[in-house]
Amino acid sequence: MTNNGFQHGSVAGMRIHVLPTKAFKTFAISLYAGVPLKEDTVTPTALVPFVLRRGTASYPETTQFREQLEELYGAGFGFDVYKRGDYQIVQFRMDTINDSFVQSKESLLGESFAFLGEVLTKPALENGTFRPSYVATERETVRKKLEAIVNDKIRYAAERCIEEMCRNEPYRLHPLGQRADLDGITPESLYKSYNSWLDGAILDLYVVGDTTPEEIEKLVKRHFGRSDAAVAAYSSNFKPVSVSEVRTIEEKLDVSQGKLNMGLRTSITYKDDTYASALMYNGILGGYPHSKLFVNVREKESLAYYASSRYDGHKGIGTIQSGIEIQNYSKAVDIIRQQLDELKRGNISDLELNQTKAMIRNLLSEIQDSAFELISFDFNRQFSGKDRSAQELLTQVEQIGSGDVKAAAESFQLDTIYFLTGQKEE
Incomplete structure (x- = not known):
């Protein structure tokens, strides 16, 4: 085959x-x-x-x-x-x-x-x-x-x-x-x-x-001196986790800069047809330098030294990473939550859509230039059981509008807020 x-x-x-x-x-x-x-x-x-x-x-x-x-x-x-x-x-x-x-x-x-x-x-x-x-x-x-x-x-x-x-x-x-x-x-x-x-x-x-x-x-x-054993494959036992309430964890260590991280759950994984929408959602939220987190939390409000997001399509998890002044915790949480709400409301500009598509297009086209990237992409397909070429994924990404990103955003639920703060008394 x-x-x-x-x-x-x-x-x-x-x-x-x-x-x-x-x-x-x-x-x-x-x-x-x-x-x-x-x-x-x-x-x-x-x-x-x-x-x-x-x-x-x-x-x-x-x-x-x-x-x-x-x-x-x-x-x-x-x-x-x-x-x-x-x-x-x-x-x-x-x-x-x-x-x-x-x-x-x-x-x-x-x-x-x-x-x-x-x-x-x-x-x-x-x-x-x-x-x-x-x-x-x-x-x-x-x-x-x-x-x-x-x-x-x-x-x-x-x-x-x-x-x-x-x-x-x-x-x-x-x-x-x-x-x-x-x-x-x-x-x-x-x-x-x-x-x-x-x-x-x-x-x-x-x-x-x-x-x-x-x-x-x-x-x-x-x-490899192995017998002709049965060939095993990965089984996807993914079950979406529904979030009943947001948990907040605060941990104190000897740090001068606070680390504010958030975890989100989504039902969208690599094998779903809406995977491209989830990729776009993450890109607009915090995947790139033009993203909402970077522009609003870091640039406009000067609240964070860094602010970005990641999406693990094999686990149905999104994460947000930011480094903040410890006293800005509440303000930073509010502004990050605002960005999540903006996406759920579909407040996405054409510029954000086009810049994110361009970034994903670059990543997918670079795959063709590296043998190990080609291998890695195909292994994701073998692992997930989803047969989709880089070109097919790119075509799907190109067709996404703000309504598709809004639909993906609605599936991402904030689950955990983790704050690493200093031990010094305020």
């Missing part, structure tokens, strides 16, 4: 997505491994890729691991851990130069698959379990990353707002896990977690470059 250039199939228990193209001088390879976000597995799952990148059976020392990437003409290798909806996703990426541009005895694409397959399925072991030294070091790496969030008050406030709003949902969990869980993780327990993660993960493998689905299927069979 093909759509938007990607050809889709499955082999060895994973879904394969190949975009044969000569447009790029490299092969972009991306492997997504997704599992449901869960309290007891979120931290070990986050730690696993940090340990996997330290060494494999053939390259057990980290220096050998890096030297092998150099052997592949400086291939890029990296990973991310994040959440999509109520899933925790580990994404491995490789970027390898196309064979036709170098003098290489072996196929570089084949060598890259051998490397990635080994990273995933044949980690460096000691006495049948993960190397204790690697586990100890990488536990500290993850701990530092989690501590960095607490020290970055803008990120901290954004995370805390989500944590409070989604306090009874898996989505409250940070994809890197919880600091309190790290000390209890041993090489043995992590190796066990790794095996159950690998067995249970939903796997999507992407390749963009001058190749064919047939070649990729052969490489997967050869290098």
